[in-house]
Amino acid sequence: MRLLIATMILLLGFASPGLAQSWDDVVARAKGQTVFWNAWGGDERINAYIAWAGEQVRDRYGVSVEHVRLSDTSDAVARVVAEKAAGRTEGGSVDLIWINGENFASMKRNKLLFGPWTEQAPNYRFVDTVNKKTTTVDFTVPVDNLEAPWGMAQVVFMHDTAHVASPPKSIPGLLEWAKANPGRFAYPQPPNFHGTTFLKQALIELAPDAGVLLAPAANVSDVTAPLWTYLDELHPVLWRRGEVFPQNGPAVTRLLDDGEVSIALSFQPAEASGLIASGKLPDTVRTFVLENGTIGNTNFVAIPFNAKAREGAMVLADFLMSPEAQAHKQDPKVWGSFTVLDVNALPVAAKAAFDALDLGVATLSPGELGATQLEPHPTWVAALEAEWAKRYASGK
Amino acid sequence: MGEGPRSSLLCWAPRLTLLLLLGPVAAGLVGTVLPAFGYLPALGGLTFNLDPWRTLFDAPGLQESVRLSFVTGLGVTFVSFAIVVLFVAGWHGTHGFARLQRFLSPLLSVPHVTVAFGLAFLLAPSGWIFRLTSPWLTGYDRPPDLIIVQDPDGWAFIAGLAVKEIPFLFLMMLAAIGQVDAARARTMARTMGYGATTAWLKAVFPLVYRQIRLPVFAVLAFAASVVDVAIVLAPSTPPPLAVQLLRWFNDPELAMRFVASAGAVLQLGVVLAVFAVWWLGERLVACVGRIWIRRGSRGRQDGALRYGAAGALTLSFLAAFLGLASMALWSITGRWRFPDALPAQLSVDPWVNNASRLGEASLNTATVGLVAALVGLVLALACLENESRHGRPATGRVLILLYLPLLIPQIAFLFGGQVLLVMSNLDGAWIAVVWAHLLFVSPYVFLSLADPYRSWDERYARAARCLGASPLRVFCQIKLPMLLRPILVAAAVGFAVSVGLYLPTLFAGAGRVDTLTTEAVALASGADRRAIGVYALAQMTLPFLAFLLAAAIPAWLYRDRRGLRVTA
Numbered sequence: 001m002r003l004l005i006a007t008m009i010l011l012l013g014f015a016s017p018g019l020a021q022s023w024d025d026v027v028a029r030a031k032g033q034t035v036f037w038n039a040w041g042g043d044e045r046i047n048a049y050i051a052w053a054g055e056q057v058r059d060r061y062g063v064s065v066e067h068v069r070l071s072d073t074s075d076a077v078a079r080v081v082a083e084k085a086a087g088r089t090e091g092g093s094v095d096l097i098w099i100n101g102e103n104f105a106s107m108k109r110n111k112l113l114f115g116p117w118t119e120q121a122p123n124y125r126f127v128d129t130v131n132k133k134t135t136t137v138d139f140t141v142p143v144d145n146l147e148a149p150w151g152m153a154q155v156v157f158m159h160d161t162a163h164v165a166s167p168p169k170s171i172p173g174l175l176e177w178a179k180a181n182p183g184r185f186a187y188p189q190p191p192n193f194h195g196t197t198f199l200k201q202a203l204i205e206l207a208p209d210a211g212v213l214l215a216p217a218a219n220v221s222d223v224t225a226p227l228w229t230y231l232d233e234l235h236p237v238l239w240r241r242g243e244v245f246p247q248n249g250p251a252v253t254r255l256l257d258d259g260e261v262s263i264a265l266s267f268q269p270a271e272a273s274g275l276i277a278s279g280k281l282p283d284t285v286r287t288f289v290l291e292n293g294t295i296g297n298t299n300f301v302a303i304p305f306n307a308k309a310r311e312g313a314m315v316l317a318d319f320l321m322s323p324e325a326q327a328h329k330q331d332p333k334v335w336g337s338f339t340v341l342d343v344n345a346l347p348v349a350a351k352a353a354f355d356a357l358d359l360g361v362a363t364l365s366p367g368e369l370g371a372t373q374l375e376p377h378p379t380w381v382a383a384l385e386a387e388w389a390k391r392y393a394s395g396k
Numbered sequence: 397m398g399e400g401p402r403s404s405l406l407c408w409a410p411r412l413t414l415l416l417l418l419g420p421v422a423a424g425l426v427g428t429v430l431p432a433f434g435y436l437p438a439l440g441g442l443t444f445n446l447d448p449w450r451t452l453f454d455a456p457g458l459q460e461s462v463r464l465s466f467v468t469g470l471g472v473t474f475v476s477f478a479i480v481v482l483f484v485a486g487w488h489g490t491h492g493f494a495r496l497q498r499f500l501s502p503l504l505s506v507p508h509v510t511v512a513f514g515l516a517f518l519l520a521p522s523g524w525i526f527r528l529t530s531p532w533l534t535g536y537d538r539p540p541d542l543i544i545v546q547d548p549d550g551w552a553f554i555a556g557l558a559v560k561e562i563p564f565l566f567l568m569m570l571a572a573i574g575q576v577d578a579a580r581a582r583t584m585a586r587t588m589g590y591g592a593t594t595a596w597l598k599a600v601f602p603l604v605y606r607q608i609r610l611p612v613f614a615v616l617a618f619a620a621s622v623v624d625v626a627i628v629l630a631p632s633t634p635p636p637l638a639v640q641l642l643r644w645f646n647d648p649e650l651a652m653r654f655v656a657s658a659g660a661v662l663q664l665g666v667v668l669a670v671f672a673v674w675w676l677g678e679r680l681v682a683c684v685g686r687i688w689i690r691r692g693s694r695g696r697q698d699g700a701l702r703y704g705a706a707g708a709l710t711l712s713f714l715a716a717f718l719g720l721a722s723m724a725l726w727s728i729t730g731r732w733r734f735p736d737a738l739p740a741q742l743s744v745d746p747w748v749n750n751a752s753r754l755g756e757a758s759l760n761t762a763t764v765g766l767v768a769a770l771v772g773l774v775l776a777l778a779c780l781e782n783e784s785r786h787g788r789p790a791t792g793r794v795l796i797l798l799y800l801p802l803l804i805p806q807i808a809f810l811f812g813g814q815v816l817l818v819m820s821n822l823d824g825a826w827i828a829v830v831w832a833h834l835l836f837v838s839p840y841v842f843l844s845l846a847d848p849y850r851s852w853d854e855r856y857a858r859a860a861r862c863l864g865a866s867p868l869r870v871f872c873q874i875k876l877p878m879l880l881r882p883i884l885v886a887a888a889v890g891f892a893v894s895v896g897l898y899l900p901t902l903f904a905g906a907g908r909v910d911t912l913t914t915e916a917v918a919l920a921s922g923a924d925r926r927a928i929g930v931y932a933l934a935q936m937t938l939p940f941l942a943f944l945l946a947a948a949i950p951a952w953l954y955r956d957r958r959g960l961r962v963t964a
Binding site for chain 2: 047244
């Protein structure tokens with residue numbers, strides 16, 4: 001297995017002669033660079049992790065990291081797009097972007113990314129590209145080594161057991177529950193990432209044939225019709241009757257803590273445990289998934305084509321994939337984001353760090369998490385968001 | 397005798413100031429208007445066309461967005477203006493008036509969005525008021541499912557903005573009263589048997605209104621196009637126009653920039669429409685008012701009006717202070733769940749966790765604010781000194797020019813401004829942020845300095861000149877020391893304005909220059925009240941320190957000089 005990976009690395013290495021510089025060169029050039037890492041900045045714990053990673057690469061490689069806190073990843077994509085339009089082909093203002101899905105697809109399509117480069121990074125060999133398929137296929141779009149995986153995500157639902165005796169097991173079940181408990185469920189307003197994810201999760205379960213979602217969007221109105229029927233029924237029993245929507249995932253988490261809602265969607269299986277540990281959720285919160293499985297995907301970091309501190313960004317990305325950084329990240333007390341690595345293939349000491357982690361009271365075991373469903377093709381996102389805005393966000 | 401070239405240099409001060417302030421505004425407007433009609437070569441728009449407008453008008457919810465912005469602009473201004481006018485009319489010259497006046501500066505120095513955060517928590521169904529009254533009074537052991545904040549009609553948004561505009565208009569009103577002989581006019585009317593409120597409205601208001609007209613229009617423009625407060629308090633299905641524009645502008649789909657530009661022009665139109673309606677209202681009030689005055693009704697039964705205005709004003713101050721207090725409390729909270737009236741557990745974690753970012757953002761905020769305030773101060777001093785030497789006070793037209801950055805919706809010229817910054821490779825540069833801030837800081841510095849400067853007794857200068865001092869020496873050794881206090885206060889005002897700026901920082905800073913305000917608004921989307929509390933408190937502290945220094949420095953410098961000591 002490891003031989004196979006090694007061979008692949010070798011082959012890939014030969015396949016990209018354009019990137020002849022060795023990793024040592026990369027590290028040498030990275031020294032003294034400042035990496036402007038554009039990453040969503042709405043979660044304190046994630047921000048703290050990013051700050052920690054920045055300190056580590058500064059101490060080890062002399063690379064400074066500035067976290068440009070985005071309220072939406074598309075802000076950074078838009079900036080790169082604008083720079084390309086203005087003819088700035090080097091010295092760009094974005095060095096590294098936390099990205100996946102439609103933002104990646106759009107940057108790849110418009111040739112806004114540097115690479116392929118991830119096979120060069122020493123820690124990439126630890127990534128589990130076999131069992132964690134979403135590390136190589138991002139929302140059905142081949143990654144082609146243009147972005148480095150740094151975290152696994154899966155949709156889970158957090159519920160407060162003080163108010164929810166037996167959580168629903170399916171999307172239609174959620175509607176039944178909401179009707180019985182009006183005002184106690186909310187999802188963030190699309191195009192927010194978590195909000196759109198809820199739409200996709202519902203669509204996968206409600207579409208007559210979910211298989212078509214893996215291909216570019218076609219026949220949209222027929223495929224999505226059951227979703228709109230569902231939402232038309234759900235919205236009157238949503239939090240605030242669906243007239244006000246929370247802005248994003250953490251906003252719903254806060255509503256859960258305030259007791260305003262009883263069920264909230266999360267993209268990190270260990271988020272509930274981490275938030276309980278840091279006193280941001282009551283210890284009665286637990287996690288559940290749907291019986292037909294939930295959407296899973298991978299978070300990546302990518303380097304824009306015109307990045308100023310390209311080498312520094314590569315060094316940082318490599319560190320993010322290191323067993324040490326990945327284990328730290330999986331700790332629910334830190335962040336609780338699951339690793340992209342093949343833990344069983346790691347050196348003994350590195351594996352021990354993962355084994356020692358306490359995943360927390362509210363985290364489901366990998367077995368309980370069940371099957372992951374693949375993300376729909378990115379083109380569905382735009383279709384869903386446009387139709388949602390037309391139906392539910394254009395005033396009375 | 398050497399003063400020739402120097403004073404001719406001074407002659408250029410007003411022109412230079414206007415160029416510095418209006419140049420970017422004009423260029424930014426052009427940079428917004430051209431793409432609105434399809435022309436932006438950098439993005440492949442080479443021909444003029446109306447496509448952006450077609451897409452704009454097809455956008456779902458556009459009508460509602462425009463309606464929200466329009467109603468908010470008029471509503472906020474009308475409510476806050478009415479409360480201030482009625483309060484001043486009914487209470488000017490009383491003890492209560494003087495007492496409330498003291499709360500003005502702390503409220504004024506707090507950025508809008510900080511107040512919005514506080515109000516959002518105060519009023520929400522899981523907020524402080526419900527926590528204080530649940531379950532013993534309300535019977536709720538869980539927050540009720542009520543729409544209070546972000547209500548689709550925008551009432552919370554209007555209220556939140558009004559709470560912040562009331563102190564601003566109040567202060568402007570105080571300055572204006574000082575310029576007209578208000579007390580005597582009113583006493584005269586009182587002796588003729590008019591009630592307190594009626595006397596003021598009939599005898600003083602017509603004189604005063606002319607003086608505060610520009611600030612009122614600034615409030616109209618601001619409320620109709622604000623972004624940061626809207627993100628916290630306004631509805632989002634759909635949001636007010638300016639928020640929607642920002643979303644489009646940040647859309648990775650480049651074509652949306654043309655639409656956003658067209659929308660920015662539309663935003664300009666909305667503000668102009670708001671101006672027009674207000675202007676018509678002015679005419680109407682003038683007509684009806686004249687008849688009302690001529691009829692000579694004495695209006696002695698004005699108790700309800702007086703107490704109503706006082707109640708509304710006190711309530712707005714109270715809401716703002718309670719909201720800010722709740723933010724301060726959150727910043728040291730470990731655990732605080734509904735329906736606990738107070739945190740169950742206190743903690744320093746919020747400060748510890750945010751320490752490094754907070755330090756950096758504070759440093760950026762302080763340096764940008766200081767430099768912008770100082771440059772603004774130098775420009776204002778140069779203009780005013782030039783004016784006093786040539787004996788020509790600024791005409792109304794010049795004042796409007798100075799005010800222009802406050803009268804045009806920020807988003808309308810910041811769009812184009814950013815394109816220019818990218819083209820000149822200045823986006824994200826510290827200097828670009830300072831300049832962008834200067835546009836908004838200078839008018840306020842000028843306004844707050846102009847009156848004290850103009851009312852300075854020129855006889856001191858004449859006496860010094862007779863003793864052989866050059867104009868420069870008079871300026872440095874007599875005028876500056878004597879005016880030190882208002883000068884420092886003007887600088888503090890400029891600093892406070894800078895601390896609160898959101899959009900200009902965002903656009904000029906390209907995400908690289910983070911200030912407390914941009915951090916706080918970014919956190920608002922993440923919604924951890926503890927972190928927001930930390931940033932909100934820091935946002936409050938910086939301007940407070942500036943005002944403290946502005947008061948302390950002259951007091952300390954002049955501790956041995958009775959004539960210059962602060963008496964008020």
